[in-house]
Amino acid sequence: METLLTILTGILVAVATYLILSRNVQKVVLGTAILSHAAHLLIMTMGKGLKSGSVPILGEGPAYVDPLPQALILTSIVISFAVTALLLVIAYRTFQETGTDNLYEWRDINDE
Amino acid sequence: MRIDFGGWEPPFGILFVADSFSVILVLTTSIVAAVCFIYAFSSAEKNYEQTYFYSFVNFLVAGVNGSFLTGDLFNLYVCFEVMLLASYVLIAFGGKKNQLKESMKYVIINVVSSWFFLVAIAYLYGTVGTLNMAHLSERIAEAGQTPLLTVISMVFLTVFGLKAGLLLYFWLPRSYSVVPTAIAALFGGLLTKVGIYACVRVFTLFFYHEPEITHALIGIMAGLTLIGGSIGAVAYRDIRLIVTYNVVIAVGFILVGLSAGTLEALEGSIYYLVHDMIVKPLLFLIAGTMIAVTGTAKMNDMSGLIRNYPMLGWMFFVVKLSLAGIPPFSGFIGKVLVGQGAIDAGSYILLALAFISSIFVLYSLLRIFLQCFWGETIISTEDEMPMKKGWVIPCALLTAATIALGLGAESLAPYVKDAAETLINPQNYIDAVLYKD
Numbered sequence A: 001m002e003t004l005l006t007i008l009t010g011i012l013v014a015v016a017t018y019l020i021l022s023r024n025v026q027k028v029v030l031g032t033a034i035l036s037h038a039a040h041l042l043i044m045t046m047g048k049g050l051k052s053g054s055v056p057i058l059g060e061g062p063a064y065v066d067p068l069p070q071a072l073i074l075t076s077i078v079i080s081f082a083v084t085a086l087l088l089v090i091a092y093r094t095f096q097e098t099g100t101d102n103l104y105e106w107r108d109i110n111d112e
Numbered sequence B: 001m002r003i004d005f006g007g008w009e010p011p012f013g014i015l016f017v018a019d020s021f022s023v024i025l026v027l028t029t030s031i032v033a034a035v036c037f038i039y040a041f042s043s044a045e046k047n048y049e050q051t052y053f054y055s056f057v058n059f060l061v062a063g064v065n066g067s068f069l070t071g072d073l074f075n076l077y078v079c080f081e082v083m084l085l086a087s088y089v090l091i092a093f094g095g096k097k098n099q100l101k102e103s104m105k106y107v108i109i110n111v112v113s114s115w116f117f118l119v120a121i122a123y124l125y126g127t128v129g130t131l132n133m134a135h136l137s138e139r140i141a142e143a144g145q146t147p148l149l150t151v152i153s154m155v156f157l158t159v160f161g162l163k164a165g166l167l168l169y170f171w172l173p174r175s176y177s178v179v180p181t182a183i184a185a186l187f188g189g190l191l192t193k194v195g196i197y198a199c200v201r202v203f204t205l206f207f208y209h210e211p212e213i214t215h216a217l218i219g220i221m222a223g224l225t226l227i228g229g230s231i232g233a234v235a236y237r238d239i240r241l242i243v244t245y246n247v248v249i250a251v252g253f254i255l256v257g258l259s260a261g262t263l264e265a266l267e268g269s270i271y272y273l274v275h276d277m278i279v280k281p282l283l284f285l286i287a288g289t290m291i292a293v294t295g296t297a298k299m300n301d302m303s304g305l306i307r308n309y310p311m312l313g314w315m316f317f318v319v320k321l322s323l324a325g326i327p328p329f330s331g332f333i334g335k336v337l338v339g340q341g342a343i344d345a346g347s348y349i350l351l352a353l354a355f356i357s358s359i360f361v362l363y364s365l366l367r368i369f370l371q372c373f374w375g376e377t378i379i380s381t382e383d384e385m386p387m388k389k390g391w392v393i394p395c396a397l398l399t400a401a402t403i404a405l406g407l408g409a410e411s412l413a414p415y416v417k418d419a420a421e422t423l424i425n426p427q428n429y430i431d432a433v434l435y436k437d
Helices: A002-020 A025-046 A067-098 B020-043 B046-050 B053-069 B073-092 B097-128 B133-143 B147-164 B172-177 B181-205 B214-235 B239-260 B263-294 B310-324 B331-344 B348-373 B389-407 B409-424 B426-434
Strands: B002-004 B015-017
Touching (some): B053 B181, B097 B133, B097 B172, B133 B426, B147 B181, B172 B181, B172 B239, B181 B239, B181 B426, B214 B239, B214 B348, B263 B331, B409 B426
Antiparallel strands (some): B002 B015
16 A cells, blocks of 8 residues: 555656646646645655554544644645645736746846 | 643653754844844835735744744744745735746745655654654664665755755845845845754754765765855856855855864854854845945946945945954854864865855955945935935944954853754753653
8 A cells, every 4th residue: 555655656746846847837836736745645655644543533443543644744735725825826926917927938037 | 941832741742942052043033133124114115014014024033933943843844834935925025027036936946845845754754753853863863874864864955955055056046136125134144044954953963873974965065055156156246146145155154064063163153153144134234225225236337335325335344354254253263163173074175165165255245345335436425315224223233243243252152062062962952852850
């Protein structure tokens, strides 16, 4: 199970890297979102979270899955939501100001 | 000193640990933040102040102080994010085309580096099974630093390299030069320094078992940073870019001390870190004031400013000497100790690079001084923009601080020595956190 998830994480990272290196702003933002998915999956895999056990609620069973990675992921999901929202707004504003979403064309933009 | 949040004993709860190193940095941060606030009162535009400018600056300072104090690795990540989110907003503040463009780059670079941080934390948690820094250090020491842990330390080095501008500084100069002066001073003084702090903490507390790999690599990266920063500092004729490349040089210099790893070298790094946190904001504030009074950032378009603004000119002179490490000022003692440490550790190439870079720092700033302050004056007395008190006072405060730090190095010495000793003997830190009661 861990091997499968690690491979999936690898694929996500590869896709995200490809998207971040593209010249279109939306694709870059999409890439960062996929990157954060990969990180969250990795945290889940690296903790002992994949050993079978009951949900981490007291009174559910004899053995529980590791609750710490779940808390970490929850924190990190919220943070990456905030950053992605901000990034989308900045991308939108930049598009409004410059009229292009092509990163290569931004190079010539200078307002001084 | 430590505070456990919610009464949970370490290693199970989140905690703040304040050793001498953290406390010195928090104190310096507070001074710098207060001075930048004073500058912002008279320089920030009305619409900035109406759109929660001061709230974001306070969030930034909260994130920085949290990062200096935390004793938990994931909490360090969260504090980094608090600081970075505030800085994302501040860099895009005002919404000029240039700023938006640079903020986009800045945010993406930092999202990627935060991702690396998460990955490093995930691997470390998977290998060691704890997140409390003292407990981590103890477990790594018990298990010995296996190759796997060395690889994880490289991931950490990538993260802090991106945050601090150690070799991976390509995003730094442009993004720091588009923001308003008061914010640029805060960024230059605080943001990269948090990366340096985290780097020092991680490589003295966790990964100190294989210095011939990790610390040698830090040394190589620091050397290349010094070279790249020096080239950048002399290559441009835009004073903001010269100033930001000086930030890069200082990062390299401080990490030369970490790479040498002896007691003197670490003391030197701490002195230099404190000095740099005070002097870089001063340099940014003076450069920003020069741009504000002349209306240009190009060195060639300015001349003879010392006739109009003698105060500003002489303060710039003091900063220049201080940054180059001339004795009565604060940069001297740090440079001497780092140099001594590098000799003890036998890294002569790094020593040479560090001191040659000082010459480049001096040259790049001397060029600004000669070109902009000396020469024929270009501003006639009628057109002269009056120097606001709110511009001069913060600069004067920081100039006084750098002189005081240079003259009073002796009185700071016990604290710095204590901080360096804690860094070099991680057992002190572990005992204080885990076994105090």
